[in-house]
Amino acid sequence: MTFIEFKKKLLDAEISLPKFSKLIQVSEKNLQSYKKKGEVPNAIAVAVTCFAHMQNEGIDYRKIIENLELKAKTKKGAGFAKTKRKETVLKK
Template structure:
């Protein structure tokens, strides 16, 4: 789905992009990144289309979404407790003996 088409469905649902992101506990910037590619991932396209159709038919999609326990996504690359990074920095000793056993310690 193109980003323009996504915006149309979100608008039919009476939402802004920020409102859509908040409702499904997603980072708004992630949706804005879709605009650059002019392509929305299919799972978000389906959600937006269903919300737009439900709103057109007078179905309260907000109460349906509210009943779903949605965990907020961690940012990409986030480690434990939502912090970025991998292993903590440690000092490297480049002048150590260059034996196979030393390299595996």
């Protein structure tokens, strides 16, 4: 699914990108990055398509997803540390 199709499905689901992001516990920045790539991952495409269909059928998908109590994933390991570590000086 292209990013443009994704945005149209969000409109069909009557949900904004920030609210969709919060609902599925994926950062908005992550979702916006798909704009550069031109397409969204299959799992995101499936979710937004289901949400749009459920909205069209009068089903409150928001409550269903909220009941899942999804947790946002956090990065572990690689990357820059928030606090500076003391550098070890090697003695010769």
